[in-house]
């Protein structure tokens with residue numbers, strides 16, 4: 097058991113909170129999952145299963161669930177696994193955490209009105225606490241099934257990054273460290289929009305050449321925007337950048353990809369998100385990232401195309417073909 101973290105609290109009893117509990121429980125004396133739904137908590141405590149997410153997974157004995165946010169207070173590590181839109185509220189509701197409690201952001205997105213990354217929100221609310229992030233190609237379904245996975249831990253304090261790396265190490269799980277929190281978080285946020293784009297292209301039947309081109313140009317665009325917003329270029333070539341881009345643009349597990357597929361098949365955004373029943377961060381993040389790109393003055397044709405489909409009513413096929421008919425340019429600009 098790592099000395100730094102005898103136990104942990106996970107905020108969020110959704111897919112990722114559940115997968116994180118499965119991953120970390122063998123390394124901790126106790127994991128408390130904290131959610132809003134009493135029936136979910138009751139089922140986890142009684143039947144060792146989450147009745148809404150990853151329902152086939154049996155949770156280890158040392159995982160318990162609660163709906164009381166204050167139950168996070170007795171732990172040296174608190175993981176934020178709620179959707180990005182809920183992170184600030186959750187953090188505010190938790191005010192009064194001891195200043196030595198380590199906060200680990202696990203969500204992927206930036207805040208709508210401020211453009212802040214999740215670690216920045218946590219820093220606003222907990223200016224004295226150590227803050228870190230984890231990201232990468234990390235589908236909850238596969239982590240919970242003990243399938244081989246790699247992640248990157250971001251922290252400016254090297255010792256903290258190493259403690260978390262030790263915690264996020266298991267026979268099937270390998271983690272790397274980095275001090276580029278901005279790069280890690282921006283990659284994880286921006287790739288959600290491209291996963292929707294790749295799903296749209298697949299739904300429209302545009303073909304493998306088109307999807308490969310789209311994802312390749314998405315990486316160039318993600319790097320251009322991410323660097324302008326404060327990340328380092330090499331981070332976008334890593335697990336939290338291209339790694340997660342590949343996972344979500346091509347995986348059947350990706351909720352963002354599934355929303356895109358439904359749009360490509362002619363469904364409305366409302367139909368696509370309602371039938372999903374889980375969060376697809378790319379939907380709100382198309383707004384926040386489109387805003388951030390406009391404010392930074394960065395050229396983002398793919399994000400603009402997704403924005404026009406989701407929020408301006410442009411037909412998906414039209415927006416995709418418009419990408420091809422833009423002025424010709426050299427590849428590396």
Ligand SMILES: NC(=O)C1=CN([C@@H]2O[C@H](COP(=O)(O)OP(=O)(O)OC[C@H]3O[C@@H](n4cnc5c(N)ncnc54)[C@H](O)[C@@H]3O)[C@@H](O)[C@H]2O)C=CC1
Nearest residue numbers: 109110111112177178179180182203204234235236374375
């Ligand atoms: N599912 C995955 O494979 C991965 C998800 N993530 C990220 O983790 C975050 C959470 O995603 P999932 O667990 O997959 O979503 P989910 O849709 O499976 O579950 C969301 C959970 O958050 C709760 N929730 C929603 N609004 C809330 C609010 N206002 N206050 C408190 N709780 C609220 C819901 O009740 C539910 O328990 C997202 O930012 C996602 O991008 C990151 C890596 C992998």
Ligand SMILES: O=C(CO)COP(=O)(O)O
Nearest residue numbers: 232233234235350351352
């Ligand atoms: O971030 C993820 C995997 O790394 C999850 O992606 P989706 O939210 O698209 O399912």
